[in-house]
Amino acid sequence: MSPVLAGVLQLLALMAALALAHVPLGTYLARVYSSPKHLRIEKWIYQGIGADPDTEMRWPAYLRGVLAFSVAGVLFLYLLQRLQGVLPGSLGFASIDPDQAFNTAASFVANTNWQSYYGEQAMGHVVQTAGLAVQNFVSAAVGIAVAVALVRGFARSRTGELGNFWADLVRGVVRVLVPVAVVGAVILVACGVIQNFSGIHEVGQFPGGSQQWNGGAVASQEVIKELGTNGGGYFNANSAHPFENPTPFTNLFEIFLILLIPVALTRTFGVMTGSVRQGYAILATMATIWLSFVALMMWTEFAHHGPALQAAGGAMEGKEVRFGIGGSSIFAVSTTLTSTGAVDSFHSSYTGLGGGITMLGMMLGEIAPGGVGSGLYGMLVMAVIAVFIAGLMVGRTPEYLGKKIGTREIKFAACYILITPALVLVFAAAAMALPTPGDSMTNSGAHGFSEILYAYTSAANNNGSAFAGLNADTQWFNTTLGLAMLLGRFLPMVFVLALAGSLARQQPVPTTRGTLRTEKPLFSGLLVGAVLIITGLTYFPALALGPLAEGLA
Numbered sequence: 001m002s003p004v005l006a007g008v009l010q011l012l013a014l015m016a017a018l019a020l021a022h023v024p025l026g027t028y029l030a031r032v033y034s035s036p037k038h039l040r041i042e043k044w045i046y047q048g049i050g051a052d053p054d055t056e057m058r059w060p061a062y063l064r065g066v067l068a069f070s071v072a073g074v075l076f077l078y079l080l081q082r083l084q085g086v087l088p089g090s091l092g093f094a095s096i097d098p099d100q101a102f103n104t105a106a107s108f109v110a111n112t113n114w115q116s117y118y119g120e121q122a123m124g125h126v127v128q129t130a131g132l133a134v135q136n137f138v139s140a141a142v143g144i145a146v147a148v149a150l151v152r153g154f155a156r157s158r159t160g161e162l163g164n165f166w167a168d169l170v171r172g173v174v175r176v177l178v179p180v181a182v183v184g185a186v187i188l189v190a191c192g193v194i195q196n197f198s199g200i201h202e203v204g205q206f207p208g209g210s211q212q213w214n215g216g217a218v219a220s221q222e223v224i225k226e227l228g229t230n231g232g233g234y235f236n237a238n239s240a241h242p243f244e245n246p247t248p249f250t251n252l253f254e255i256f257l258i259l260l261i262p263v264a265l266t267r268t269f270g271v272m273t274g275s276v277r278q279g280y281a282i283l284a285t286m287a288t289i290w291l292s293f294v295a296l297m298m299w300t301e302f303a304h305h306g307p308a309l310q311a312a313g314g315a316m317e318g319k320e321v322r323f324g325i326g327g328s329s330i331f332a333v334s335t336t337l338t339s340t341g342a343v344d345s346f347h348s349s350y351t352g353l354g355g356g357i358t359m360l361g362m363m364l365g366e367i368a369p370g371g372v373g374s375g376l377y378g379m380l381v382m383a384v385i386a387v388f389i390a391g392l393m394v395g396r397t398p399e400y401l402g403k404k405i406g407t408r409e410i411k412f413a414a415c416y417i418l419i420t421p422a423l424v425l426v427f428a429a430a431a432m433a434l435p436t437p438g439d440s441m442t443n444s445g446a447h448g449f450s451e452i453l454y455a456y457t458s459a460a461n462n463n464g465s466a467f468a469g470l471n472a473d474t475q476w477f478n479t480t481l482g483l484a485m486l487l488g489r490f491l492p493m494v495f496v497l498a499l500a501g502s503l504a505r506q507q508p509v510p511t512t513r514g515t516l517r518t519e520k521p522l523f524s525g526l527l528v529g530a531v532l533i534i535t536g537l538t539y540f541p542a543l544a545l546g547p548l549a550e551g552l553a
Helices: 003-032 040-049 059-082 098-109 125-155 165-190 218-227 248-273 276-302 307-312 324-337 352-363 374-394 407-433 445-460 475-505 521-545 547-552
Strands: 200-206 209-214
Touching: 003 165, 003 248, 003 276, 003 324, 040 165, 059 098, 059 125, 059 165, 059 475, 098 125, 098 475, 125 165, 125 218, 125 248, 125 374, 125 475, 165 218, 165 248, 218 248, 248 276, 248 324, 248 374, 276 324, 276 352, 276 374, 276 521, 324 352, 352 445, 352 521, 352 547, 374 407, 374 475, 374 521, 407 445, 407 475, 407 521, 445 475, 445 521, 445 547, 521 547
Parallel strands: none
Antiparallel strands: 200 209
C-alpha cells in the first residue's frame, strides 16, 4: 500500500468514527447541561465547595466563578511544584524553579499545557497525577462551561441568566470527561500504553553512561490530554513517545479523542437552540477548514523534491516511521486547529510551508473544530462577525438565531478577535527586539523567527505545542509565555460571557423574507471566508517573514 493511500484511508476511517459519535454524544451533552437533576456525587461536591447549583447567574457572576476557580488552580499547582522536593512520590526530583513553576501552573490551568521542561526528568508522580492530570480535567470543563453559557445566551430571551458555573463545571467533569476518559484509558492500556507508578529503571548502558526511564500513570493522563484538548505529556517526546502512543491504531484513536468533543458540541449547540440545522452549518464550516488544511499538509509533506525525499516517500524528517507522513499530517493539523498541542512529530522539521500550516491553524483561533468549548464559542463569535458583514452588504440590521447584532454585540465580538493577535504580535516583536531572547533560537533567519512566532502563537491561543529548537526554559520566556497563556485564555472569556449576557436579555425578532438564512451553505461559505480573511489580514506580514519566506526560498 502506498503511503498516500494509507494516509487517505486513515482520514476516511477517522471521519467515519466522528460521524458515528457526533449525534449521540452531542445530544447527550445537551441533556447533561439542560437537566434540572443532580447526581448524588455532584451534591456531595456542591456541599464540599459551598455552592448552590440551582442559583442562576448573570454573566458577571458566571465570570467571577470562572476566574476564582482558575486563580485557585494556579496557586495550588504552583505550590505543588515548589514543594515537590519534600513530597512523597517525587522520584528524587527537586522542586521546580519559581519562573518555571509559574509557567507550568499558568499553562495547565489555561488549558495550554506548554512544557518548557522534560517531563520524565522534572515531574514526579504526585505533581503529574494530583496536579497536572487534575487540571487536564477541570480546565477542559471550564471551556465547555463557557461555551454552554454562550449557547444559552442565544437560546434564552428576556433574561440575563446564563446558568450556574459550578453546576456546569462539575457536570462536565463527572458526567462527560471522567466516563469517556476511563473507557479511553482502558483502550490505550490494551494497546500498549503504560499505566503504573514505578520508579526510575535503567534500561540500557553505553560507554560513558546509561539510559533510564521512569514509569507513570501515562494512559490515564494521555487520554484526558487528548480528550480535553490539553496536550501536556509525561515525556518530552510527547505523543511521539512509544510509551504514550505505541502503534498506528493508538495514533488514530488519539486524533479521534482530540476531535470528539469539539465536533459533538456543534450538535449540542443545535439541540439547545432548537435548530439542529444551525449546528450542522457550524460543523460544515469547521469540517471545510479542517479538511482543507489536512489536504494541504499532506500535499506539502508528500511532495517529492530531491533524491532524499523520493527515497523516503516524502518529507520524513521529524516524523515517526510507525505513523508515516499521513498519520503525522492528520495529527499535526488536528492538534493545531484545536487547542490540544500534543504532537506525534516535530513541526520544526516539517517543510517550510508545512510548518506554516500548523502555525496558521492556531492563528485562525483554533476554531475548526477548535478546543473543548473554546472552539465552539470562538466559531460562534466569528459567526456574529460574518452576520454583521452580511448585514452591511445588504443594508439590513444583522440577526443571528433571532437575536439582533447591534453595536454592543459587535464591540464584544471585535474585542474577542483582537486580543489574541495583539498578544502574539506584541510579545513576538518584543522578543525579537530585545538582545537576550534571541539567544534562545537554535536557527537563524526565517526559521529562527518562526520559532519565536510559533511559541507566542501557541501560548496566546492556548495550544501548547512547540516548534522545537527554541530554548524556552529561561526567565524571559517562562514569564512572558505564562502571561500570554493567562491573558489569551481569560480575557476572551470576558467578552464571550458579556456577549452571552447581552444576547440573553434580548427579545427574539421574528424571521422575515429578508432574514439571512444562517443554516444554509451560503452562510457557511461566508463564515469560512470571514475566518480566513480576518486571520490573513492580521497575521500575513508576520507569516511572510517566517514560514512563507522559508517555504519560498
